[in-house]
Amino acid sequence: MLVLTRDGLPELYRAASRISRRGQRRVVQLNLVLILAGLASGIFALFGGQDGPAWHAWADAMAALWFAVAAVGGAMLNAGRAHRRWFDGRAAAESTKTLTWKYVMRAEPFEDDSTADALFIERLGEIRPMIHGAGSADGVRGGWLLAPDRAISPMMRSLRNAEVPDKRAVYRTHRLADQIRWYQDKAAAADHSSWRWRLATIVLGCCGVAGATARAAGWSDLDALGLAAAGLASIAAWTQLRQYMQNAAAYRLALRELLVIHENSGRPGYDQVTWGDFCERAEYAISREHTMWRARAG
Template sequence: MEPIRLTRADLPELYRVASAMAHTGQRRVVRLTMVLLCSGLASGVLALFGGRSGPSWHAWADTMAAALFATAAVGGALLSSGKAHRRWYDGRAAAESIKTLSWKYTMRAGSLGDDSAADALFCLRLTQVRAEIEQLGRADRRSLAPAAMLTPAMRRLRAAPLTVRRAVYLEQRIRDQIEWYSGKAGQAERRARAWQLLTAVIGTAGVCGALARSRGMVEVDALGLAAAFLASIAAWSELRQYWPNAAAYRLTLRELNVIEQQAGEVPDDPGEWRAFCEHAEYAVSREHTMWRVRAH
């Protein structure tokens, strides 16, 4: 007998629509931020070498600096409109909501425990999520088809014995989330430390350059350059939110570890298992609640 699994490919089609929307929005936010920061930084660097005095290429430096500054301004205007951010955050919140609903359906948790009404209620909930996505013009009519909402893998897992559903939930939901959050927390912490180190190096270089200029050893405004670089690093770090994300991931990770321990204490009783899954999904859904708050 083929083992039962519930992968991302087995979730409703609407999950992939929302996830794709989130990835598109995220890529656009990152690209616009890079255009803003890199163009602005390059403009500042070239402006240091501008002016009528000196070699003829100094005048071209002024022209290039102006063009790059204009590019940065356009990128900043597009970024500040908030459209890309809303697409990113709303898409991620919707995707996580759909995933939570899907696991509740397969585990018969909460209001989705009644077989006579579960299918209709699940489709209604997904339709409500889809209505929010449709405001951004990304939903596909095919995602509302019953076969796209309730996949064969979901129906199969829901119909499986409690012992099977329990094993699948612990392995493919709880432990999968623990591994994901653990990896993300470590990654965020490593990147935060790397940017901290770079900040310290650039700050030190700026101070040394300023001291050298005060003694007539160099003419370049090293302190101004360092300040521009540090401002760009600060803006990038604010976008990526390394330390806040690491803290949020660690918090959720601790909750998931507690849930995993509690799972071993839940008896093989359908009612108690449904209550446990409802509680577990409430903890896991903290992420899409966070994304919803960011979006609005």
């Protein structure tokens, strides 16, 4: 059965994906250190002070310690290395996937069998510098990623040599439908996360107001408003990092375009030339996403 799975894509795709995932994890980890350490520092500072029990001095020391941890995490994050690995890796992986689908569908510029393989490997070589700085630990140095057996899999060759109806069925299922599902799932997940954090913000704000009212009335000495403010600042920093609402809107925009492309791909009358042209235009539309990643990395 003709398919093109992740295992059938060039090795460069898998190497770039690994680099991107590691960079993303690192960015999230450093942001969590910055946010949680800053929150802990603010909470301990609320209980510190020169007056009162001896443990107030201990609270001040802990506030200073956690502030130092937050500062180190922020410095590492602002160095930008993790961001570059994340964005450059994602851009390289998606660029490789686009080239692969154009190659197997015989889209421009891979129509001619006499030049297609060499040109495909040459184009992969233009992508590799995006992730070359990741280092030998990620397996991207040297020319092994561009070796023909690493760049062009048997799965790719079989699909390239298939008849147009078979190619179209694979492209609609394993490229367009997969992309559509991915955008649908991502948009739904972003909406759900955005809703949860909005709810947390409302609850925390109500708790802060209630705590401030209780303190003003003399019912409590706890600075609940200060605690709530620290919590709200942490939530704001986290949601700014994840950009749930912006991502959901971007996913839906891409989804609408993909649905139109998927519908057009089912129309009758395609031969190899017209199908190749269609796939070239479809991949151009899809490639705008990894162009965005590359711009964010710059």
